[in-house]
Amino acid sequence: MVPVLIGTTLLIYLAVFALPGDPIRTLGGDKPMPPAVYQALRHHYHLDEPLIVQYGQYLWGLLHGDFGETLNGQPVSDVMKTDWAVTARLAVTAWIFELVVGIGLGVWAGRRKGGVVDTLVLSGTTLVIAIPVFVLAYSAQLLFGLKLGWFPTAGTDDGWPYSYLLPGIVLGSASLAYIARLTRTSLVENFRADYVRTAVAKGLSRRRVLVRHTLRNSLVPVITYLGVDLGSLMAGTIVIEGIFNLPGIGGQIFTAIQIKDGPTVVGIATLLVLVYLFANLVVDILYGVLDPRIRYE
Amino acid sequence: MSESTEVAATAQTGAVVSGASASLWSDAWRELYRRVTFWVAVVILLFMGLLATVPSLFTSLGPNGRCDVRQAKLRPASWNPFGGGPHPFGTDTHGCDYWAQMVHGTRAPIIVGFLVTGIALALAIGLGSLSGYYGRLLDTVLSRITDIFFGLPLLLGAVVILTAFPSHGVLTESFVLGLLWWPTMTRLMRGQVLSIRDADYVQAARMLGARDTRIMVRHILPNAVAPVFVYAMLNVGVVIGYEATLDYLGVGLQYPTVSWGLQLSQAQEIFTDYPYLLIYPAVFLTATVLSFLLLGDAVRDALDPKLR
Numbered sequence: 001m002v003p004v005l006i007g008t009t010l011l012i013y014l015a016v017f018a019l020p021g022d023p024i025r026t027l028g029g030d031k032p033m034p035p036a037v038y039q040a041l042r043h044h045y046h047l048d049e050p051l052i053v054q055y056g057q058y059l060w061g062l063l064h065g066d067f068g069e070t071l072n073g074q075p076v077s078d079v080m081k082t083d084w085a086v087t088a089r090l091a092v093t094a095w096i097f098e099l100v101v102g103i104g105l106g107v108w109a110g111r112r113k114g115g116v117v118d119t120l121v122l123s124g125t126t127l128v129i130a131i132p133v134f135v136l137a138y139s140a141q142l143l144f145g146l147k148l149g150w151f152p153t154a155g156t157d158d159g160w161p162y163s164y165l166l167p168g169i170v171l172g173s174a175s176l177a178y179i180a181r182l183t184r185t186s187l188v189e190n191f192r193a194d195y196v197r198t199a200v201a202k203g204l205s206r207r208r209v210l211v212r213h214t215l216r217n218s219l220v221p222v223i224t225y226l227g228v229d230l231g232s233l234m235a236g237t238i239v240i241e242g243i244f245n246l247p248g249i250g251g252q253i254f255t256a257i258q259i260k261d262g263p264t265v266v267g268i269a270t271l272l273v274l275v276y277l278f279a280n281l282v283v284d285i286l287y288g289v290l291d292p293r294i295r296y297e
Numbered sequence: 298m299s300e301s302t303e304v305a306a307t308a309q310t311g312a313v314v315s316g317a318s319a320s321l322w323s324d325a326w327r328e329l330y331r332r333v334t335f336w337v338a339v340v341i342l343l344f345m346g347l348l349a350t351v352p353s354l355f356t357s358l359g360p361n362g363r364c365d366v367r368q369a370k371l372r373p374a375s376w377n378p379f380g381g382g383p384h385p386f387g388t389d390t391h392g393c394d395y396w397a398q399m400v401h402g403t404r405a406p407i408i409v410g411f412l413v414t415g416i417a418l419a420l421a422i423g424l425g426s427l428s429g430y431y432g433r434l435l436d437t438v439l440s441r442i443t444d445i446f447f448g449l450p451l452l453l454g455a456v457v458i459l460t461a462f463p464s465h466g467v468l469t470e471s472f473v474l475g476l477l478w479w480p481t482m483t484r485l486m487r488g489q490v491l492s493i494r495d496a497d498y499v500q501a502a503r504m505l506g507a508r509d510t511r512i513m514v515r516h517i518l519p520n521a522v523a524p525v526f527v528y529a530m531l532n533v534g535v536v537i538g539y540e541a542t543l544d545y546l547g548v549g550l551q552y553p554t555v556s557w558g559l560q561l562s563q564a565q566e567i568f569t570d571y572p573y574l575l576i577y578p579a580v581f582l583t584a585t586v587l588s589f590l591l592l593g594d595a596v597r598d599a600l601d602p603k604l605r
Contacts, residue, residue: 007445015457126594130587132538134545135561135579138568146569228447235450239542253453254546257460265457273448 001277005270006059012269013055016262045069045263058266067267070256076267080249084271087248089160090240091233093168098176099226105176106183106222107215113188121184125177133236137170137243154245167244171236175229182225186218193217220290227283231276321523321600328599335595338588345585348403356394360401360555364393370571387573390563395574398555399581405556407585409471410537416475417482418529422522424479425486426513430494440487447480452542459548470549474536482525482532489521496520527597534589541582557582 033041047054061068067076109121128136144166145153151166152158161168190196191214199209237250249268256264329335348355369392371384386395428439458473459465493499494517502516543549544558545565552559557578564574 003441004444004448007441008448011445011449012454012457015454015461126587126590127583130534130538130583130590131579132541132545132561132582132586134542134565135575135583138565138575142569142572231448231450232452235453238452238456239546254456257456269453269457272450272453276448276450 001281005273005277008273009059009062009266009270010055013058013266014051016257016265017051017054062270067270068263070261070264076263079252079264080268080271083247083249083252086156086246087234087237087241087250089164090168090171090237090246090248091230093161093164094172094175094233094236095226095230097169098172098179098229102176102179103183103219103222105180107187107210109180110184110187110191110218111210113191118184121180125180128173128177133170133174134239134243136173137167137240140166140170141243156246163246167240167246171233171240175225175233178229179222179225183218183222186221187214190214190218216290220287223283223286223290227279228276230279231272234272234275325596325599329595332595332599334591338591338595341584341588342592345403345407345581345588348400349407350404352400352404355400356397358394358397360398361391361393361553362397364391366392368392370567370574372571373573386577387571389560389574390567395560395577398560399557399578401555402557402560402578403581405467405550405554406537406540406558406582408467409474409540410533410589412467412471413474413478413536413540414529414533416471417478417532418525420475420479421482421486421525422518425483425525426490426518426521428483429487429490430509430513430517436487439483443480443483446477447484449477451477451539455539455543456546456548459543465549465551467550467554470540470543474539474543478532478536482528485528486521486525489524490517493517493521523600524597527593527600530596531590531593534586534593537582537589538586 049057058068065077067080070076070079105121105125109118112118141153144150152163153166156163193214196209196214199213204213234250237246237248238254239250240246241248241250242254249271253265253268255261256268368384368388369390371388371392373385373387373395384394384396386399389395389398424439424443428436454477455474458477459470462469462473499512499516502512507516540549540556541558541561544556545562547562550556550559560578561575561582564571564578568575
């Protein structure tokens with residue numbers, strides 16, 4: 001876990017600081033900056049030291065909970081604190097949606113392979129995967145927001161969950177399709193296993209065979225996917241927040257990349273990677289709950 | 298040498314056998330032949346391939362050709378594109394014929410889709426084979442590197458790195474996406490190689506004195522590569538969708554290039570009043586991505602007898 005965190009942040013750090021252009025000169029606007037001020041600012045942001053030393057200092061600060069300072073002089077953690085909640089709510093809405101509806105659709109389709117429901121779910125999910133997420137977002141906004149008026153089209157005025165429903169559904173739709181297909185395939189494979197035949201032969205009800213015997217075993221790959229997906233949902237907010245005008249860190253990081261505000265980009269990216277790693281840790285623990293054969297000594 | 302060893306090797310790997318025998322691939326082909334979705338996907342992809350390679354068959358205009366700002370945002374005369382008129386698909390915000398732009402917009406996304414998948418596939422086969430076959434330290438190091446790239450959200454990484462690049466051509470975009478795309482495929486390849494490494498026929502080959510490279514290339518690779526190939530095929534479509542998203546965000550391809558993603562990006566501000574600007578390229582894009590997905594699905598089902 002720790003090597004992954006260090007490696008990934010280093011990767012982003014290198015990429016961001018390889019961005020062309022001088023952020024300090026940009027700060028001065030059109031007027032040339034006095035050399036003394038320029039030097040002082042460069043020193044303040046440690047830009048006069050080798051990249052690897054800068055990175056070391058950054059990591060050291062991170063260990064103490066210090067995310068650094070944006071180029072406007074604001075602590076990065078303050079910037080994140082205000083916008084973090086919006087993105088977290090959005091991602092969690094999407095995540096719950098894909099978890100409940102995705103597994104539900106997968107089970108519904110997997111119960112009878114080759115049936116009408118199965119065919120419909122398979123073709124529907126393929127179509128959803130094929131449509132780019134921003135096209136889906138605009139279409140949903142136009143149809144359900146403007147034409148039908150079911151959901152607010154932009155902003156967070158209506159609070160959670162109402163304001164976050166439509167963006168969350170759009171954000172989670174592609175993953176939902178993957179989860180439904182994964183659940184379905186896994187379920188279909190497991191239905192052929194010997195222990196299922198045994199359970200049926202014992203005279204257990206259809207429902208109990210499905211829920212307690214087959215589903216529990218089929219969910220292992222789905223849980224893995226759900227864990228990995230929380231990270232990509234966070235990154236997906238870059239697109240969604242812009243379209244639905246939500247003031248979250250996805251929009252924040254996109255602006256920061258464009259104005260070359262390195263500390264903000266690395267700070268937010270680090271946070272996203274932390275979320276991803278934490279979700280994976282939870283998944284690892286859940287494995288043991290789902291499958292008692294997996295034990296952590 | 299030659300003939301008898303060649304036959305023996307062929308019999309061992311079972312890779313080059315063709316004809317009426319029940320090999321994996323001929324079985325798969327027979328299965329595919331009967332699938333309607335397979336043929337639909339193939340026809341759509343052939344059409345898109347034709348658009349990409351010989352656009353002059355479908356339009357007499359060049360890319361961004363004969364655009365007239367006074368003719369900007371002309372709505373199509375009717376929703377039936379065969380209804381005639383000078384611009385059956387309307388014109389875009391710069392007054393370019395929308396049909397011509399869509400025809401020329403086919404090439405870039407398809408090239409990016411194949412290049413990215415090709416780069417990722419090459420890296421995955423190489424690194425996955427090495428790390429699965431040799432194991433130990435090499436495997437540990439390569440797997441940790443894979444983990445690091447896996448921890449980086451793809452969209453975020455692509456946006457950061459693409460912003461850093463001074464040029465935004467098809468090659469740059471493919472290179473950057475390819476560098477970020479390999480971890481999933483590498484893990485898949487490594488798992489495949491691991492499961493085959495200790496098979497009896499591999500042991501037999503080793504005992505006959507085959508070198509590591511020969512075992513990897515002639516014995517393990519042909520038996521390990523099928524699922525990775527299928528994944529790659531599905532993947533081309535996913536890459537094309539990503540390419541469009543990056544174009545839309547403004548960090549992908551740039552103006553003189555014509556692509557569906559850029560057309561969609563142009564349409565975003567005004568699509569409520571001019572929905573056709575969004576719908577037409579989106580339909581082309583979705584049809585292409587969908588065809589790759591259906592093709593991959595069909596091939597996977599055909600190759601995997603467990604799912605039948």
